Amino acid sequence: MKNIIIIAVFFCGFITQIEAQKYITKNGKIEIFSETPLFVIDGVNKKVASILNAANGNVVASTLIRSFRFEEALVEEHFNENYLEPHKYPKAIFKGKIIDFDKVNLKKDGTYNIKIAGKLTIHGQTRDIEEPGKIIIKNGKISAITQFNVSLKEYKVKIEKNYKKAIKDNILLKIHFDYKFYK
Amino acid sequence: MNKTIKNILILVAIGIIVGLAMVYYVFNKPHRDIEGEKPAYKVEAQKFFAEYSKDEIAGDEKYGDKVVEVTGKIVDITKEGKDISIVLNDEMEGINCALNIETIKNNKDRIDRLKVGDTVSLKGKCDGIDMIMGIVMTQCYIVDK
Incomplete structure (x- = not known):
């Protein structure tokens, strides 16, 4: 009987330990970039949130479209009013997981090449994505970086006729999270 | 110089200046002034x-x-x-x-x-x-x- 209690207590401790392996950031960063001879779209959003579950590699990330800031006020205006339409679709959300997360050793400093797969929702459209990325462990801190292109067409972001030549269909996203231990 | 030609040239010059000013304004449009805006x-x-x-x-x-x-x-x-x-x-x-x-x-x-x-x-x-x-x-x- 005593042994059962000890084993039960041990497992309870084990389970809470797994549950506690969550990491969070509320100050992640997404940079978006696109360049044509006519136009440079150069924006950044520093209010991106993400939670990483280190027990299974599950990741969620979310941000608000209106938090993007652009070099040029005109681009910011167009981004909001004509393209991403945050009054209709205020959020962008990613839900998925880091494939091969088990090869990341959280206790050992280093850079690990990983793949991120899941569902990305932008402009009310959800698409499956699988993109390469990196997990960087430094002094016990976890950072995640990835960069990939998204096609405006795929997410039903319409470009006005006059700007067809000025804006490329592929927009580069650079994403950076510095996670903190989630109390 | 003929007066009409002179006037046309002046008009063209003004047109170019206004055009450039508009382009400059559009590309250097100031950002929204949140600090100066009264809270809604x-x-x-x-x-x-x-x-x-x-x-x-x-x-x-x-x-x-x-x-x-x-x-x-x-x-x-x-x-x-x-x-x-x-x-x-x-x-x-x-x-x-x-x-x-x-x-x-x-x-x-x-x-x-x-x-x-x-x-x-x-x-x-x-x-x-x-x-x-x-x-x-x-x-x-x-x-x-």
Whole structure:
């Protein structure tokens, strides 16, 4: 009987330990970039949130479209009013997981090449994505970086006729999270 | 020189100058002046979160993209690089306010004095509500009363 209690207590401790392996950031960063001879779209959003579950590699990330800031006020205006339409679709959300997360050793400093797969929702459209990325462990801190292109067409972001030549269909996203231990 | 030709040349010159000025204005259009804008709403942090989270669509409709002045208790101050975010009300049911980069530079002492537990009023642009961050406000300024 005593042994059962000890084993039960041990497992309870084990389970809470797994549950506690969550990491969070509320100050992640997404940079978006696109360049044509006519136009440079150069924006950044520093209010991106993400939670990483280190027990299974599950990741969620979310941000608000209106938090993007652009070099040029005109681009910011167009981004909001004509393209991403945050009054209709205020959020962008990613839900998925880091494939091969088990090869990341959280206790050992280093850079690990990983793949991120899941569902990305932008402009009310959800698409499956699988993109390469990196997990960087430094002094016990976890950072995640990835960069990939998204096609405006795929997410039903319409470009006005006059700007067809000025804006490329592929927009580069650079994403950076510095996670903190989630109390 | 013929007077008519002279007048035409002057008109063309004016046309070019106006055209260039317009192009210059469009590409150098100033950003929205959040600091100078009068807040559309003045709210108390707890009530703000309660109202917004109860009906996000109605909240977006009312507060989205508006300049809002929110007063509440500081529960977290995060510095990352040059950026500072202040969370009001509650960690999970918070108003997450990113300070304007210029105001961080210009009011360093004032911002350094802020600490968890203080009550503060911040004015900024309401970007919406997020499942992790709570209500997000960007380009925030401290309102001294």
